[in-house]
Amino acid sequence: MSITFLRYFARQAMANIFNNRLVHLIGVGTMAIAFLIFDAFVLIFLNLNYWTEERGKLLTMSIYFKAEPERIVLEDIKKELLGFPGVTIKGFISKDDAMESLRRQLGDKAGLLDGLRENPLPASLEIVLSRDKSGDSTPYQLKRRLEGIDIVDEVQYSQEWIKRFEAFMEAIKIVGIVVGGLLFLAALFIIINTIKLTIYSRKDEIEILKLVGATNRFVKIPFLIEGSIQGFLGGSVALLMLFLAYIVVMSRVDLRIGFASLDIIFLPTHFILFLLLMSIIIGFIGSTISLGRFFRI
Amino acid sequence: MIQLFHVYKSFGSKNPALIDVSLTVKKGEFVFITGPSGAGKTTLLKIIFCAEKVTSGQALVNGRNLNRIKDRELAFLRRRVGVVFQDFKLLPRRNVFENVALALEIAGLPFSMIRKKVHQTLRYLGLANKEGYYPPQLSGGEQQRVAVARAIINNPLILLADEPTGNLDPDLTMEIMALLRQIHIRGTTVIVATHSQELLRDTRRRIVTLSKGRIV
Ligand SMILES: Nc1ncnc2c1ncn2[C@@H]1O[C@H](COP(=O)(O)OP(=O)(O)O)[C@@H](O)[C@H]1O
Ligand SMILES: [Mg+2]
Numbered sequence: 001m002s003i004t005f006l007r008y009f010a011r012q013a014m015a016n017i018f019n020n021r022l023v024h025l026i027g028v029g030t031m032a033i034a035f036l037i038f039d040a041f042v043l044i045f046l047n048l049n050y051w052t053e054e055r056g057k058l059l060t061m062s063i064y065f066k067a068e069p070e071r072i073v074l075e076d077i078k079k080e081l082l083g084f085p086g087v088t089i090k091g092f093i094s095k096d097d098a099m100e101s102l103r104r105q106l107g108d109k110a111g112l113l114d115g116l117r118e119n120p121l122p123a124s125l126e127i128v129l130s131r132d133k134s135g136d137s138t139p140y141q142l143k144r145r146l147e148g149i150d151i152v153d154e155v156q157y158s159q160e161w162i163k164r165f166e167a168f169m170e171a172i173k174i175v176g177i178v179v180g181g182l183l184f185l186a187a188l189f190i191i192i193n194t195i196k197l198t199i200y201s202r203k204d205e206i207e208i209l210k211l212v213g214a215t216n217r218f219v220k221i222p223f224l225i226e227g228s229i230q231g232f233l234g235g236s237v238a239l240l241m242l243f244l245a246y247i248v249v250m251s252r253v254d255l256r257i258g259f260a261s262l263d264i265i266f267l268p269t270h271f272i273l274f275l276l277l278m279s280i281i282i283g284f285i286g287s288t289i290s291l292g293r294f295f296r297i
Numbered sequence: 298m299i300q301l302f303h304v305y306k307s308f309g310s311k312n313p314a315l316i317d318v319s320l321t322v323k324k325g326e327f328v329f330i331t332g333p334s335g336a337g338k339t340t341l342l343k344i345i346f347c348a349e350k351v352t353s354g355q356a357l358v359n360g361r362n363l364n365r366i367k368d369r370e371l372a373f374l375r376r377r378v379g380v381v382f383q384d385f386k387l388l389p390r391r392n393v394f395e396n397v398a399l400a401l402e403i404a405g406l407p408f409s410m411i412r413k414k415v416h417q418t419l420r421y422l423g424l425a426n427k428e429g430y431y432p433p434q435l436s437g438g439e440q441q442r443v444a445v446a447r448a449i450i451n452n453p454l455i456l457l458a459d460e461p462t463g464n465l466d467p468d469l470t471m472e473i474m475a476l477l478r479q480i481h482i483r484g485t486t487v488i489v490a491t492h493s494q495e496l497l498r499d500t501r502r503r504i505v506t507l508s509k510g511r512i513v
Contacts, residue, residue: 002405208386211348212447213375214403216368 005218012222013229020198024230027194031187031234032241035279038183039242041176042271047264048172052165059129059139060090061157063146064122068095073151077125084142086130093126095119122153129157184282187234191286195227199294216295224287231283235276242267298324298455298486299345304354306340306510313352314340316510322488324454327481329497330490332507338490339383341507342457345488346378347371359454376404379448379485381458385440387432387447393419394428397446404451418446422476438469445476455486462496470496 017024069077074092081087093101098121103110129139143155199206209219246266267275299322307313314337322328330338343349344356347363356363361374387396394415401411419425422442432440441461448456458477462470474496481487491497497504506513 002407004402004408004411005405007408008402204386205388208388209399209403210372211346211375211380211386212400212403213372213451215372218372218403 005221009221009225013225016198016202016222016226017229020194020201023194023197027190027230028233028237031190031230031279032237034183034187034190035235035238035275036241038180039238039267039275040245041179042275043242043246043267045169045172045176046267046271048169050265052169059157061127061129061139061142061155063125063127063155064153065124065151066122066153067151068123069151074125077146077149081127084129087142088128088130090126090128093124095121095123098123187231187279187282188286188289190234191227191230191283192290194230195223195287195290196294198226199223199290220291220295223291224284227283227287227290228280229283231279231281231286232276234283235279238279239267239272239275298322298326298359299488300355300357301341301344302355304344304356305352306337306344306349307352312510314510315344315351318354318507318510318512320505320512322486324486325481325484327478327487327502328489329500329502329504330488330507331492331494331497331504332513334492335509336492336507337510338492338507339459340510342380342459342488342490345455346375346380346457372403376400376451377454379451379453379456381441381444381448381456381461383459383463385432385444387440387443389432392429392431393424393435393443396432396443397450400447400450414450415446418450422446437464438466438472441465441469441473442476445473445480449480449485453485455488456480458487458489460491460493461489462491462493 063077078089081089096119099113099119102121103113106112129142139157143157146152146155206219210216243266246264250264299320301318301320304315304318305313306315318337318341320341330341332338340349344351344363345358347358347366351364359374359377361370363371366374388399391399397415397418398411401414406414416425416428419428422445424439424442424446427435427439427443430439432443435443441464445458445461448458456477461473461477465473477487477489489496
């Protein structure tokens with residue numbers, strides 16, 4: 001492609017945008033809103049994912065004993081547990097402690113427990129396992145190992161809520177895909193119409209270009225550039241707005257909650273680049289569709 | 298150079314604009330197409346540069362069958378066929394230089410060459426001092442010459458002119474006709490459509506007369 005072509009295409013695309021600046025401004029504005037909703041969705045999803053991953057790394061494990069373990073035995077077990085990577089001891093709950101907390105949970109119905117001749121609740125040891133350091137297979141290995149000890153009755157670990165949370169994340173992902181798809185269509189629709197307007201505003205010129213021997217491609221390329229630029233601007237404005245919103249939220253969260261463990265992360269660079277690329281692609285596709293319609297007439 | 302065989306052209310359900318038109322124009326000829334307003338002159342020229350497709354019949358230009366030409370080939374063919382339209386078809390928001398340069402930009406010529414050729418052509422047509430003007434700032438005769446400049450800047454094989462003197466006073470008419478003769482002498486096949494009998498009075502050129510879409 002020659003320099004003349006590139007010069008011509010760039011100049012035409014810019015002239016189109018300038019000559020139809022109001023239409024473009026409205027187009028970029030509406031599109032930015034569509035992209036903003038989408039980007040915000042991605043950001044929220046990303047953070048939820050990040051948090052669950054952080055949480056999911058910590059696993060609580062309860063070791064139930066057949067009877068109240070002797071102090072020395074308990075210390076031995078604790079020592080052995082600490083030999084595993086990523087294990088921290090949360091605490092020992094004796095039979096009495098367990099009964100006490102059950103009574104507290106039952107509140108005024110605690111009288112029901114008075115009829116019991118002996119305490120049926122097991123003593124237990126609670127530990128936290130960091131999956132980060134221990135790897136995925138360890139909880140099960142640890143469970144097997146502990147259940148091999150004769151005073152240990154049963155070992156339970158809490159994968160349940162993680163599973164539930166992961167299901168929730170799946171649901172969010174599906175909603176995201178649906179909403180994202182709709183927003184994608186909205187953005188496409190906006191581009192198609194903006195470019196259609198600029199094509200119509202240059203109808204005479206297109207006719208003349210074709211009559212003096214311009215190829216279809218030559219006529220189309222400036223509009224494709226124009227659509228891509230519009231997509232890029234819409235995408236950039238959306239990301240900028242999202243970033244400003246992020247900064248505002250961050251400063252508030254810091255002041256009011258100061259929740260150190262709930263960092264809100266912003267979109268990482270490769271996400272930003274991906275979203276920008278996507279907005280350019282939407283612009284390109286939108287203008288292609290517009291041109292297809294026009295050139296069929 | 299141009300061959301039409303039994304060409305019919307109709308627009309919707311109205312009387313056809315061209316009926317059984319067969320015409321051969323050889324390389325280097327200068328032909329007038331004449332006939333009253335509505336006879337089909339413009340339609341005939343439009344067929345030749347493929348702004349309209351024939352309804353039936355065959356049209357060949359420079360060896361190409363226009364019924365079967367692809368978009369890209371058509372574009373290249375049009376670069377060899379210069380057209381001066383009845384209504385000039387200049388872009389009002391581009392100046393004279395840009396309007397003429399358009400015909401070269403589409404071919405991707407380097408800018409330095411475009412500038413050289415546009416200067417040269419505008420000088421040839423006496424428009425050297427009008428480069429920066431916009432079409433609405435020009436007289437009819439000047440606009441006409443800009444249109445001619447754009448049509449001939451690619452050294453076309455064929456030049457089609459639709460009522461080139463339609464909006465001009467007698468002096469300018471003589472001037473434009475002299476110009477078309479010069480272009481013809483340089484080797485271009487020229488076809489001029491006109492309803493003016495005035496223009497044809499003393500000519501020894503070939504005259505094709507249309508009446509209600511038929512050659513008479
Ligand atoms: N695009 C068109 N749509 C419908 N009718 C047309 C169109 N172009 C030309 N015609 C009709 O075709 C006939 C010939 O028109 P035209 O070729 O312009 O004649 P001329 O140039 O000899 O005055 C006229 O009756 C005109 O109304
Ligand atoms: Mg006419």
